[in-house]
Amino acid sequence: MNAFLDTLTDQDPLFVLAMGNTETGKIPGISAAGANPELTDYTPPADGELLLHGKCRSIDGVPITPDGIPTPAVISRAALNLLGTGTLLVDAGLNVTPEAPRVTLGGKAGGDIREATPVPYAEETYENARTLGKHLSRSSRPLVIGESIAGGTTTALGVLTALGYDAPVSSSLPENPLDLKREVVTAGLETSGMEPGEADPLEAVKEMGDPVIAAAAGLATGSETPVLLAGGTQMAAVAAVLARLDALDDVAIGTTRWILNDSSSDIEGLAAEIGVDLHATTLSFADTDIDGLRVYEQGVVKEGVGAGGLALVAEESVGRDAVQKETERVYRDLKE
């Protein structure tokens, strides 16, 4: 239906998952990417392991929200199975090492954006990711870039605000704690002394963001082939960085219906303001028998681990029904 998506499905993309942690993500009430804030350190490596091995190794079971909803990595895994696409894990700054091969970029986990310079390695991470993106794209054709980081929508809001976008962001929680996120971002802006709209893009990541945004932006600018930023708000923040670097050519965002339908945010407006194309999968779990998936229709979790973008590419390739069926199969396998 779309020339960009056609290229992506025709040319065997490589999926690159940028993983990281921040202290921002451990602020109570900020994130649902883990049963409790301390467990969020295990969520990205466990997501990565699930994609590579078909099950997690750093934890028993799979990452869940405080309400027990499973990670969107089950959707990603299903889409990757259908596409026969390989996954490369990138450690942009993790607290827990995945039990899997992973690219390291020399970064470390991020701090709390309310304090000074939470992402001191932003530039090094960006530059290393740029080199990686360049080399991977040469042989792998298109890149689909996903993320796994708790508290990522808050650091995304931080970067977007620093870059002058006044956009409400989504949340993995059923009730979006937007007031808390804004409080955190406002405190961060005060600490950094940044004037919204006047920040250099990498400075914005360094002072208000997280290592995953640095890595994803570097991968995208380095790539010589089309790039699908697979995610919601966080990939909007990446796109905002790319827009400032004049590096949005052949880049689009791919996300879920649940992000599009999130009345507490406005990703379509935000993407239009940034000037990046936005596509969404039509994947729905309205008619599934599986409770843990049907609740996605109520707006919990919504996106992550590249789920939306990967489902979109898989849907283009084999149809929506196949994506739903394979996700159900992956989910059932994990429960056994």
Next chain:
Amino acid sequence: MNAFLDTLTDQDPLFVLAMGNTETGKIPGISAAGANPELTDYTPPADGELLLHGKCRSIDGVPITPDGIPTPAVISRAALNLLGTGTLLVDAGLNVTPEAPRVTLGGKAGGDIREATPVPYAEETYENARTLGKHLSRSSRPLVIGESIAGGTTTALGVLTALGYDAPVSSSLPENPLDLKREVVTAGLETSGMEPGEADPLEAVKEMGDPVIAAAAGLATGSETPVLLAGGTQMAAVAAVLARLDALDDVAIGTTRWILNDSSSDIEGLAAEIGVDLHATTLSFADTDIDGLRVYEQGVVKEGVGAGGLALVAEESVGRDAVQKETERVYRDLKE
């Protein structure tokens, strides 16, 4: 000229460089991969940086032999330029971290094979590499696998001997210290209590090899696409491991003329015994103006960093003369 090589050139391979260090490589007189034994820790990361960035970062200049001969990575870099092929660095067990993005496999640098269990992480490294090879091959099509590790022909002799091959091996030195290598291997066999020919292949790597052989073997077995093992003796050791794992389908060795012409070794006989196809580039520096390259014709250095295999693929694609010219250009650029 060859269906296997045609597939490789037609399908945009990805070059994966497995890098490592061992204490074996620091035994005086064993290796020329560095101006002195202690500097060999810097050779693999510097080789990797040269391929990714066009210059080394961990050292000034480029890795050289004790006689000042430059690393074969200049040939690899030239071939990669001509092919437009991307490079992925793999840290199989390094003492010095490269200033570049690199995949880590959870291994550590190897010990001295004269002592017990010099490669304790062999199995973990192999398994992680297998996962990586599988995922990379899905999106990247064929893999060309190279190595950079000082003392690699000695650990290769160790693995080959443990697996029952009685083959003389090549050397980066003009005078092959074969007696010294055999002494080291004999001492290693005594320590490990291994009976030549009766070892399990991964046990052979663990007791007599190095982390790079573990990584290269894992990458090759994981790959679902054709694999070119780019190297000489060391890749023969990898092929020997693969033969024991019944994983030689769609695998060939690509090396240099200088390895083929090495009268102190017999790679053709060895490859035939293992049952792996062997191809060699016709690249020659007999008529070059550049002293640092012309000495390759005297049988110093001979191979490394995937030089032979990459030159072979480039030669298939753009012809031998272009490979020579581009290598001269890369060499001159580095001297400036």
